[in-house]
Amino acid sequence: MIYWLGLYPAGISALSSSSNYIGSEVCKERELVSLPLPSNSIDVQAIEVKDIVKQEIIPVREITEREVKPLQDQYLKGFSSGKVNVHYPCLSIQGTFPDWLTGSLVQVGPLRFEVAQASAHYWLDGFAGIHRFTLNGSSVSYANTLLDTTYYKESCAKGTFSGLEPQKSKGSFFSRVASALSSAERPVYDNVNTNVMCHCGQLCAMAESSHSWVIQKDTLKNTQQVTYSDALDPQFICAHPHFDNTRGQWIGCGIKFGHTSEYIFYSLNSHSFERTVIARIASSYPTYLHSFGLTPDYIVLLEYPFTVNTYDLALNGKPFIQNFNWNAKQPTLITVIDRISGKKIATYKMPAVFALHQVNAYQMNQKIIIDIAAYSDASIIKALELGQMHGSQRTHFPCAYLTRYTLDLSNKKGQSATICPVALEMPDINQKYAHRSYKYVYGIGRTVQRPDVLADQLVKIDVTNGNVCIWHEPLSYPTQPTFVPSPNACSEDEGVILSTVLDGKTGMSYLVCLNAQDMKEIARAYVPGHIPFIMHGGFYSNF
Template sequence: MSDYRRGFESLHQEIHEPSLPTEGNWPDWLAGTLIRNGPAQFEVGDESYNHWFDGHAMLHAFRMRDGTVAYRNRFVRSNSRTEALEEGRIARSEFATDPCRSLFGRVMSVFNPTPTDNASINVARLDDQYVALTATPLPVAFDPDTLETVGVVDYEDDVDVDMSTPHPHVEPGTERTLFHTVSFGRQCQYGVYGVEAGHKTRREVATLDVGRPSYMHSFGMSENYVILSEWPLVVDPTDLLLRGQPFIENFEWHPERGTRFRVLRKADGKEVATLEAEAAFGFHHVNAFERDGEVVCDVVTYPDASVVDELALDRLRSDDPSPGSGHLRRYRLPLGGGAASSTLRSEERLELPRIHDGPATGRPYQYVYGVGTRVEGQFTDQLVKIDATTGAAQTWHEAGTYPGEPVFVGAPGGAGEDDGVVLSVVLAPDAQQSFLLVLDAPSFTERARARVPHPIPFGFHGQYFGGAL
């Protein structure tokens, strides 16, 4: 049996291949660049990071032109990485790893915290810059051609927050980028901020006071509303200061709180509805839209937050890994408030969900793409396409391979929501390499692939940028 655990080993090599070996029927219209992000170094000196989320960020770019695919990979030269390499040890606290410090060092870190800029989760375009993102408000700019790190982005405002989602939404039509944020303190706050196209100024859309903030990795957006999903994984802000634990270990699971959805109107920031649902946990919202006096909000959910611990590196490298995937659940949120109803949309397991960005964003939609788990104990070993209206699913898998997040690219002038292709970076551990897979989106069958000369560790998210960068 092929060993998926190769995807959790460090990759130190940085290369540039002007032309990868390709096979199949490469779409002649596919002219752009897929840039992916994810952790690639899990040890510094004799110390190891604890969690998949903590490894040093590496960018991978696949530039496609006239059937030719060029590849380049490079570490994000964050301050977190630079300090760690210079000191030969883990230097900054990450999601689930705290560097060994003296008592004096721990006390000083309370009064002079140095948040991580290890931007390993996602990529986006902000104003005229391409940026790597993590859950701290420190986007790191990079050159899209060389992947060379430019530095932390300086926003042109005085917004002071502690966390910012690595999953911003771009509003169709306005092209405004929306972020949700969290601020910790004597009075904690959720925030929603917008950055207009062509600018670097964060402007407040809404703020909400909160006593014990929830861990929220992403948020929902419909045409007129923003949806914050308060899972019952919450933190007492004093624990963040006093317990001396890695960030996520300060959060506690309180299922008796249930899940609370807070629906905020984008036009004036007003909280128009607060809705209760059964306890659940989720990393990733899929989409949201308005219909018949309610907001329909689709999320990949889990029964509880144990998946966070299951993604620790020692668990992922064991013989009993997490499935790495949840299920697509649809919540109906009446704008009049009250209880939220929910239904499971498909029996297929799903994670790292993507839709046809733009045409489907914030609107009624049909298709969601993601990774899934075909064989229990094999982590994520297939790609899944789910019809969110019927629950029907199509899958792609190849024995001994492990695909990453699928990114949909629409065909020029495409008539249907799924008229295009799906791109995924697939690990083939037995061959000691990965490959870029191109699937025909309607049939969900392979069209082409391009082979990379080394295995790429499991990553998180990426974006396709059409045309010249």
């Protein structure tokens, strides 16, 4: 049974696994300034930070030496309800958006956190909303819609957040187990505030359950549920399916919980709603799986030691995510699966880490390279409780670092290395380079002096050498960057970055547009209100 699903990452704490470092210092204005590194760092070499900040520049030396100050701005507005069902046809613009940038940035996330007298306990318990920025030459508009999901309607009827407490089953121990694990008895969880995907010409909003909604283009309303024409019925759906441009198909993963649970990897052709099973991988204690890796020939399953006993899900009465437990003594298991036969090729035991997002994976000779945003443990889960954020003791968010695994298929040995000592989460790349060798990743990051925020800067990392570019404006809090390539681009990073930013000085939000090559600001469009922090989204030229 699924009661709470979906997570948002960002953070700040050093890795404690036995990874190596590629890069250790920041070169700014020809002066090398040491950054604090995890104690396990070796193979140190210089990396460059290019000069990219808006207005006030916070020098690297000041970042490392300044004392942490208490929150004194409107950052927490990002975790509070925004205005719903609004449409602003003409936003105020500073700068000039590129003429070629026409289309819509569509994002999902929690939009409302209260019902009757009840408030959401976790950040992603908030009711799902769709956000759309439409760009057309010199004009930018913004609209949002609070989605009319079953989760929302049931919560309104009950006056509390539906699904936060498990439904009590009556009867014997065995009947309660059977009821809890039965697909037929599962409550509907369709709070689709986690991700979006475009399939069969329709934009679909997703939760981490089997229930998704089609979003209407004109109104942004959820018009109909996505219905698959197959017999698969997983309780859990990985929120980050991959689209394979070469084969024209989605690759996704679901989990079926049972006495022996299983990961179900499947393909979905671009013009079909029938999923085809690629592989079923049994697991006694399944991990919390938010994303996985994909290459042209292989699926890469990462099982972190943040796992659940299925009978705890059934019987102990806790919300879904609270049933998972962290075990630092257990390894991270990385299993490589053949995409054609569905057979396991190899399983690699690596130091214990936790991650929500993989960045990219590809093949090189007889090796698989997979990059993730890795935490030292799963404490980010606890940090996302709203009570922690609004309490007298501010949450200190753990930090994820860009970490590379090299898996040798010939000798079945694996290695790990942390590429850059700058925090990175919510990664995005040029999707033309998905599943192939690439150079750049973009994400949200965080300065050392603000451990109480998810993110206060946007970062660009060169994965080949650890070089990093940073956009930072004091008291501004960006959300996941979206890379949009320029027409007829000649290089991987030729394009722009779009991100929704909360201005902590005014409590309002704006859309920022950066040059993806040097991370300098091109333009921004102001929204007359605040937008709660979003989860994921994408840029669509025809939506």
